[in-house]
Amino acid sequence: MIYQFLVSFVIGIIFEFIFSAGLAFSLLVVLVSFCIFLILFSQNDDTDIAKKILIIGLAFSLGILRMSLAQNLPDSNLYKMVGQKISFEATIIDEPDVRDTSARYTVKPTLSSKSLVLLITDRFPEYKYGDKIKVSGKLDLPKNFTSDNGTEFDYISYLSKDQIHFLIYRPEIEKLEGNNGNKIIANLYSLKNIFIEKISNVVPEPNSSLLGGLIFGAKQSLGTELLDDFRKVGLIHIVVLSGYNITIIAVGIFYLTSFLGRRKLGFVIGAVSILLFAIMVGLGATVIRACIMSLISILAVYLGRPADALRFLFIAGLLMLLWNPLLLFYDPSFQLSFMATLGLILFSPFIISYISKNKIGKYIPQKFGMREIVASTLAVQFFVLPLLIKMSGFVSLISFLVNPLVLPLVPWAMAFGALTGAIGIFSQMLSWPFGVISYFISQIMISITEFSASLPLATLQTGSISLWFIFAWYLGYGVLYWKLKNLTPTK
Numbered sequence: 001m002i003y004q005f006l007v008s009f010v011i012g013i014i015f016e017f018i019f020s021a022g023l024a025f026s027l028l029v030v031l032v033s034f035c036i037f038l039i040l041f042s043q044n045d046d047t048d049i050a051k052k053i054l055i056i057g058l059a060f061s062l063g064i065l066r067m068s069l070a071q072n073l074p075d076s077n078l079y080k081m082v083g084q085k086i087s088f089e090a091t092i093i094d095e096p097d098v099r100d101t102s103a104r105y106t107v108k109p110t111l112s113s114k115s116l117v118l119l120i121t122d123r124f125p126e127y128k129y130g131d132k133i134k135v136s137g138k139l140d141l142p143k144n145f146t147s148d149n150g151t152e153f154d155y156i157s158y159l160s161k162d163q164i165h166f167l168i169y170r171p172e173i174e175k176l177e178g179n180n181g182n183k184i185i186a187n188l189y190s191l192k193n194i195f196i197e198k199i200s201n202v203v204p205e206p207n208s209s210l211l212g213g214l215i216f217g218a219k220q221s222l223g224t225e226l227l228d229d230f231r232k233v234g235l236i237h238i239v240v241l242s243g244y245n246i247t248i249i250a251v252g253i254f255y256l257t258s259f260l261g262r263r264k265l266g267f268v269i270g271a272v273s274i275l276l277f278a279i280m281v282g283l284g285a286t287v288i289r290a291c292i293m294s295l296i297s298i299l300a301v302y303l304g305r306p307a308d309a310l311r312f313l314f315i316a317g318l319l320m321l322l323w324n325p326l327l328l329f330y331d332p333s334f335q336l337s338f339m340a341t342l343g344l345i346l347f348s349p350f351i352i353s354y355i356s357k358n359k360i361g362k363y364i365p366q367k368f369g370m371r372e373i374v375a376s377t378l379a380v381q382f383f384v385l386p387l388l389i390k391m392s393g394f395v396s397l398i399s400f401l402v403n404p405l406v407l408p409l410v411p412w413a414m415a416f417g418a419l420t421g422a423i424g425i426f427s428q429m430l431s432w433p434f435g436v437i438s439y440f441i442s443q444i445m446i447s448i449t450e451f452s453a454s455l456p457l458a459t460l461q462t463g464s465i466s467l468w469f470i471f472a473w474y475l476g477y478g479v480l481y482w483k484l485k486n487l488t489p490t491k
Contacts, residue, residue: 001052001055002311002314002315002318003310003314004052004055004056004059005055005056005059005318006059006314006317006318008055008056008057008059008060008063009059009060009062009063009066009318009321010063010321010328011060011063012026012059012060012061012062012063012064012065012066012067013063013064013066013067013321013325013328014063014328015060015063015064016063016064016067016068017067017329020068021064021068022064022068023065023068025064026061026062026064026065026068027061029057029060029061029064030057030058030061032057033053033054033056033057033058033060033061034054034057036050036053036054036057037050037051037053037054037057040053063325066321066322066325067325070324070325070326072160072161072163072165072326074114074115074160074165074166075112075113075114075115075165077111077112078109078111078112078115078117078139078165078166079165081139082139082140082141082166083138083139083140084138084139085136085137085138085139086136086137086138086139087134087135087136088109088110088111088134088135089109089110089132089133089134089135089176090107090108090109090110090117090132090133090134090135091107091108091110091130091131091132091133091180091181092105092106092107092127092128092129092130092131092133092181093106093107093108093116093129093181094106094129095129095189096126096127096128096129098123098126099123100123100223100224101122101123102120102121102122102123103120103121103122103123103126103127104118104119104120104121105118105119105121105127106118106119106162106164107119107133107135109135114163115163115164115165115166116162116163116164116165116166117135117139117164117165117166117167117168118142118159118164118166118167118168119135119137119167119168119171119173120167120168120169120170121169121170121171121173122170125173127173127175128178128186128189129181129185129186129189130178130179130180130181130182130186131175131176131177131178131180132175132176132177132178132180133173133174133175133176134173134174134176135168135171135172135173136171136172137168137169137170137171137172138168138169139166139168140166140167140168140169141156141165141166141167142155142156142159142160142164142165142166142167143155143156144156147392147393152464154330157326157329157330158330158331158332160326160330161324161326161327161330161331192216194421194425195215195216195418195421195422195425196208196212196216196421198420198421198422198424198425198428198431199211199212199417199420199421199424199435199438200212201424201428202420202424202428202431202432202435203417203420203435203438203439203442204439206222206223206226206446207438207439207442207443207446209222210222210239210413210442210445210446211413211414211417211420211438211442213238213239214238214239214410214413214414214417214442215277215414215417215418215421216277217239222239226446226449226450227239228453229449229450229452229453230449231392231396232396232452232453232458232459233396233398233399233402233449233452233453233458234381234388234396234398234399234400234402234403235399235402235403235406235449237336238406238407238410254266254267254269254270254298254302263302264302266302267298267299267302270298271295271298273414274291274294274295274298275291277291278291290333290337292316292320293313293316293337293338293340293341294337294341296309296312296313296316296341297309297340297341297344297345299312300312300313300341300344300345309345310342310345313338313341313342313345317338320334332387332391335387336384336387336388339383339384339387340380340383340384342383343379343380343382343383343384344376344379344380344383346379346383346481347379347382347383347481347484348372348375348376348378348379348380350484351374351375351378351379352371352372352375355371355374355375356371370408373404373407373408374404377403377404377407378400378403378404381399381400381403382400383477386465386469386470386473386474387470389462389465390464390465390467390470393461393462393463393464394459394460394461394462395459395460395462396458396459397457397458397459397460398452398455398458401452402448402449402452405448406445406448406449409441409444409445410445412441413438413441413442413445416434416435416437416438416441417438417442419431419434419438420434420435420438
């Protein structure tokens with residue numbers, strides 16, 4: 001029933017998003033569903049069908065109702081000041097997004113009860129989470145933009161899902177006081193920054209930034225050229241904060257540990273790694289959602305029962321959309337993490353079976369869980385491909401080859417990088433051996449990436465693809481899964 005409920009709930013959200021049906025239509029759906037249920041039930045017809053119709057109707061109407069309540073309008077007082085230079089006090093409520101030459105701060109103004117403001121300014125001087133500041137600058141509205149690949153990014157909606165409705169470029173900022181945020185989160189951010197600093201004291205750039213991206217999603221010093229190379233070969237997911245990234249890495253950790261015959265240990269280490277990641281990154285909403293999806297992924301692999309894992313995945317997706325239905329349309333991290341987990345659950349068993357029964361298995365050893373890692377990587381890459389094309393405007397023709405080469409190195413790079421940072425807190429000299437190992441591992445990853453990106457026809461420009469095309473693509477995946485399942489003998 002959970003599958004019908006979630007699908008009907010999502011359809012209700014989409015219906016309200018397109019048609020703005022509202023509360024009255026939602027109540028009408030409930031009334032019609034209840035009447036059909038009573039008629040079928042009273043006539044002693046198939047009561048299961050009656051119950052399904054009622055549940056589907058209730059879920060559909062709940063989706064309409066929840067989406068209608070998710071009106072995300074900007075603060076009217078601030079909206080009147082758009083285009084004017086204003087001055088206000090605010091508190092930095094999220095970790096600063098630091099780039100090579102700039103920084104972005106999400107602040108909550110004291111004069112607004114519902115809207116947040118994004119400040120885009122120079123990298124220095126630096127400010128921290130929890131700082132109370134005085135801001136002066138011209139208040140603007142976000143604008144959508146078109147990327148170099150011809151795809152339009154809905155920047156307005158992407159920000160508004162997190163209540164960010166305004167931005168200020170190059171504001172004047174004066175720090176008034178610090179430590180106004182949550183003490184626990186502030187300490188976690190500080191600990192993360194200390195880790196990154198200790199790693200960079202031992203490991204040179206860009207390797208230290210790559211390690212920071214792998215462990216914490218911090219990629220500010222990788223440089224534009226190297227980041228473009230990671231995108232070209234389909235590896236950008238390992239250095240950005242997303243459930244797609246965490247899912248692949250967590251499953252890799254599980255298999256690398258469980259090849260010793262200790263599946264429980266593999267599950268525990270994978271789960272603990274995810275929890276440590278969430279804590280170190282700061283327990284933000286995006287992080288928590290991504291980690292929940294990743295935990296479900298390794299639970300699916302550990303249980304070996306796709307049906308149970310699917311149930312957990314759909315329940316998690318339902319709860320997240322109940323909390324914020326706008327995630328369905330405007331949050332790439334949610335979309336990728338959900339679809340990556342779904343692809344892993346549905347298709348990795350078939351790929352493992354194919355590798356084991358065919359000649360290709362000779363070239364992919366069973367040691368270190370390599371077959372499972374390759375199968376999981378291919379399943380995830382294969383299933384999220386339509387979304388990646390939609391978001392990036394191109395398809396990496398070599399990602400299916402590069403990912404199985406690089407991803408087995410990621411858990412080792414993360415482990416030795418984390419040890420470098422942790423031991424470096426107490427002694428930089430003792431952290432050197434671990435730093436040297438993490439440097440060489442990360443250098444292999446960078447070298448593979450740069451070489452692969454330099455190959456001709458590494459990427460194919462596709463431009464933007466329509467949502468209808470993506471829908472048809474996933475419908476094809478559904479047909480493929482149905483055929484593969486019917487071809488697979490039941491135990």
